[in-house]
Amino acid sequence: MRDLAALPKAHLHLHFTGSMRGSTLAAMAADRGVRLPHALTDGVVRAPVDERGWFRFQRLYDAARACVRTEADMRRIVAEAATDDAAEGSGRLEIQVDPTSYAPHVGGITPALEIVLDEARAATRRTGVEVAVIVAGSRTRHPLEARTLARLAAQYAGDGPGEVVGFGLSNDERRGDTAEFAAAFAIARQAGLAAVPHGGELLGPDHVVQVVEHLDPDRIGHGVRSAEDPAVLQWLVDRGVALEVCPASNVSLGVFAEDRHVPLRTLVAAGATLALGADDPLLFGSRLVDQYVLARQVHGFSDHELAELARGSIHASRASQATKARLLAGVDAWLAAPASRSASPG
Incomplete structure (x- = not known):
């Protein structure tokens, strides 16, 4: 088996606060005299997919986010996310952030975003991982706020490191009216940003x-439950919509009872372009390589199939053609190298 940490890949579904190392959160909390909920420090968060479970998950996420209070904190999160991705073979990270969450501590949403973008450029230089940014609105807030964020994102649009490459919509899929966010995505699309809303995790096909009809996405964050309706799944494939699939978080949130129930095989068999992602490693205790390990160990993906997953993530990214070509060549080289019988599963 080949080393999955050496497999070049792109990481397209990683949330800003959720990317934090547990040790970093503990240090921030200690500096501020904050007592964290035990669930954030004792291990992997498990929350059923019902409303009560989501509330518990969101409460824990908010507790972690409340510890991020300075420019230095924000820079540390980006820097460590890039370092961790580099160790796992990621050559492209598109990290998602809602700047309204950090704006009160750094002077507004514009400074908040500029801090993340500036550190993304610095982290790219240090680690070799191209770090770009997705600005995301929230379903729990008024759609007018999403429009404001889309206009802000448009000012920094590009495809390179330290630029905004996409616009997303996150939080509980059961909240808000999807159609009411269409205007924000129209603003983003006009600026050349990728449309990357969440959908099809907590709710089904x-x-x-609805997400596709109203928001016209390039990628869907999760989208995994499209597998429940072959016609919908084929429709996504025909439209070229990629799916950012996060197997470990699906199980932690109770979308699927066990790892083996995540329909990776169904999605691949239908011809869907997949980009495996870690979502929120801080809460789910599972990083990028772990998703590939799961595909290998639980779903029986061969190295050739794992390489195809990595290619899918690269193709689905907003990296330049030159970057894509470099990463794809790396995938070919990984696959061409001899496998080792003694290699660890990861």
């Missing part, structure tokens, strides 16, 4: 259809 009907919700995926």
